[in-house]
Structures are given as C-alpha cells and as structure tokens.
Amino acid sequence: MGAFHAYDIRGVYNQDFDAETAYKVGFFLTKLIPSKYIVVGRDIRLSSDEIFSNLTKGINDAGVDVWDIGLATTPLVYFATVELDADASVQITASHNPKQYNGMKISRKKAIPVGGDSGLKELEQLVNTETVVPVSPEKRGKIVKKDIYDKYVEFQKKYLPDLSELNLTIDCSNGMSALFAHRIFSDAENIHYINDNLDGSFPNHEPNPLEEKNCRQLEEAVLKNGSDCGIIFDGDADRVIFVDEKGRFIQPDFTTSIIGDYYLEREKGSIYVDVRTSRSTTEYLEKRGATEVIIWKVGHAFAKTKIREKGCIFGGELAGHYYFRDFHFCDSGIFSSLLVLQTVLKLKKEGLSLGSFIDKLVVYANSGEINFRLDRKDECIEEIRRVYSSRKPDRILDFDGYRIEFPSWWFSVRKSNTEPYLRLIVEAATKEELDTRMAELKAIIAQFS
Secondary structure, rough: OOOOOOOOOOEEOOOOHHHHHHHHHHHHHHHHOOOOOOEEEOOOOOHHHHHHHHHHHHHHHHHEEEEEEEEEHHHHHHHHHHHHHEEEEEEEEOOOOOOOEEEEEEHHHOOOOOOOHHHHHHHHHHHHOOOOOOOOHHHHHOOOOOHHHHHHHHHHHHHOOOHHOOOEEEOOOOHHHHHHHHHHOOOOEEEEEOOOOOOOOOOOOOOOOOHHHHHHHHHHHHHOOOOEEHHHEOOOOOOOEOOOOOOEOOOHHHHHHHHHHHHOOOOEEEEEEEEEOOOHHHHHHHHHHEEEEEOOOOOHHHHHHHHHEEEEEEEHHHHHHHEEHHOOEEOOHHHHHHHHHHHHHHHOOOOOHHHHHHHOOOOEEEEEEEOOOOHHHHHHHHHHHHHHHHHOOOOOEOOOEEEEOOEEEEEEEEEEOOOEEEEEEEOOOOHHHHHHHHHHHHHHHOOOO
C-alpha cells in the first residue's frame, strides 16, 4: 500500500519506507510548510532514532532549525506545537502498530493535522519527483533541544481528580505513556502499573488495545487488584481503552458517553462522533443535553478539522481517540483518562460502578468492528449500497463508505484508510435481528472474497 496514507506516513520500516524517505520528508516538508523551526518528537520504537537522524538532517539541509523535544507521546508533540508556536511538527511513531512498523504524523501551526486532503499528497509528490538541493553550509539549520515535559504535566494535572478514593490499574503497553503515567497518576499504593517501562520491542503484548487479546493482562490485573477500572494506552499514547471493575472490555464509542457525562454536566454544546458510533452513545448524548451530535469521517485528520469547524466541546471515535477543545482540539489518551476518572469517582461516591453505568447505557446489540480482507472492496461496498438503498432506509450517510440506517437497525461499511480491509459494523434492537442482518451482509461480502 505504500507509506503515505489518509492520516499519516506509516509502514514497515525498510520495506514501505526507509531512511532516504525520512530525509526527503524532512527536506520537502519545509517547502510544503515554510517554517522557521519544526518541532520533532519520537517514540521508543527501535527504528525511531535512525528516522529522527535522517528526518532532521533533511530539515536542516533545507535551512530550517529543528526543535527536538526528545522522547514524546504524540499528544506531547501536539501540545509542544501550540506552546512553542511552531509552524510545523513531526512525531516519529507508528502508533499502535507492531514493532516492525514506524512512521510520521505531521501537523501545521496550532497542531492542525496534515492529512491526505490537506497536504500529505502534495508532500508525497515532492518526495517522489523533486530533486534535493541542500542549502549552503552557512545557511544550514541546527538542532535545538527543548524541554517541555514539566509544562505538559502541569497542564494535564489541572484535570486530575482526587484519586485517593479510587483503585486503578494502568497498562502502559511498554509505550510512550510510561514517560508520564507515574508523574500524573502518582505512585500511591492504590495505583497499580503494568508494562510501564519503555521498550520498543513491546515484549508483553502489541501496543494496540483495540484488540481485546492485548487487554487480557490488564483485565486479569484489574480483578486481582480489586480495581474500580483499568486503563490501557496504545504505543504513542494518543489512544486509550478502559476495562470496568469486572474486567470487562469497554467498547470505545461507549467511552464517548462517559466523557460526555463529564462535559454535559458542566456545559451544553455539540459533540463529534465517527460514522461507526453506536446509537446507545448518540442517544445518550442527546438525552444529556448535547446541542448536536455530529457524525463524520473516521480519522484524526478529519475529526480535528470537523471539531474546529463546528466548535465541538469534544469528539470520540470507535478506535479510542478522543479529541478536546480544551486540548487544542487534539487527541490524548492521558487527558481522556483523567476525564473518565472524574465520572468514575462521581459514580463511586453515589455507590455505583463504571460497569453499572455501561450496563445501563448499552441498549442495542452491536457486532463491534469486523474486518474482511478483500481485493474488490469498492465493488463490494457499492453492491451493499445498491441492495440496501432499495429498502427505503431512514437515512444514508455517504461519506467514508456508507452508514445506512433503518428504524430498528443500522450498519456501517467502509474501507480502512491504513490497512487492506473492508470494515463492517452492524447494530440492532435485538440480538436476533443482529444475527439476521449480519448473515445477510456476510452473504453479500462472500461474493467478493
């Protein structure tokens, strides 16, 4: 598929892209976004130092300084982009992908993402077609180290609830959240950590908490520790998943309701959700007083643009990304967890649990996201649209694939922007109807496998 995608540059290092690509990305990024200096951070992956060396050489060879913030979570890079008033930034990371992957997430001024429709395609063309002509030695840029850790921790702690009444288990996935977890959540006896050492080989499980198998260790630890909830971050700490007190995985779009509970108790406003979001969540947000629940495309580049455009309080995605007006319209796993813990603490004071909140919230049967590896994805999607659009649906949303809604059920079918999959979600009023609708859709998909 190549390394340039809808949201970022990402792939297997030395297969989908290499050191030369990283150098050219650095050099031509300064042409795409004229800059005095560019903030660069990196994760702990084994190839990150090599990519950093080549990326920053390219930036310097274009006559632009690099402000090096060192090892960083992706949210820290967003924060630094705004706080240091940078024209652009790059985080070297492959987020939740396995250890052999790496990549680059690029932002403009104010941490506005550079995606496929907002500059990444142009950058790809420059990298593939233009010739590098370095500036003269006296005009070459330099690398300047910047320490922004303390300021970042101070900002996060403004939203930290009193954790003395909670018992928590936190899985850092050997990823970048380990940089800050102890400083923010503390080392008190009621806070239990697992996989909290930085290790780019991810020895305990892949840093993708959206796959429930990677949450098993956390689920067991929550039960062992008697925790009120479990928290697990992905590799670069821009995503977070939660486990309730019974060790049950919480579907991430349901977490949007938990964060909504925090915000809508304080103010009314609009909220963004992605096209895969459960009606359990959208209906809850509406009942809690959201002025509008805006359904839009999947992915941080699309989400951040829409949230800014609509002035949303926050937004949530099925992938475990949550975006906040209070955090420069960006996503942050740690920031999200602090707000979720506000609600967990409120529930506990009322004699309730996180699990009881979710049990009451979820009123529909949901398939979760199911992946199908297909070569003829476009044909399959159009056939599904043709079949179900003829059945007089209540609504068809025709961006990012299709979300087709009927009175008692709906489904979303779309292509992955980062992997070779067709993705399907089905939700219905009952488990029986869910099974029937799933069988229908799988029969259509099977024709294209």
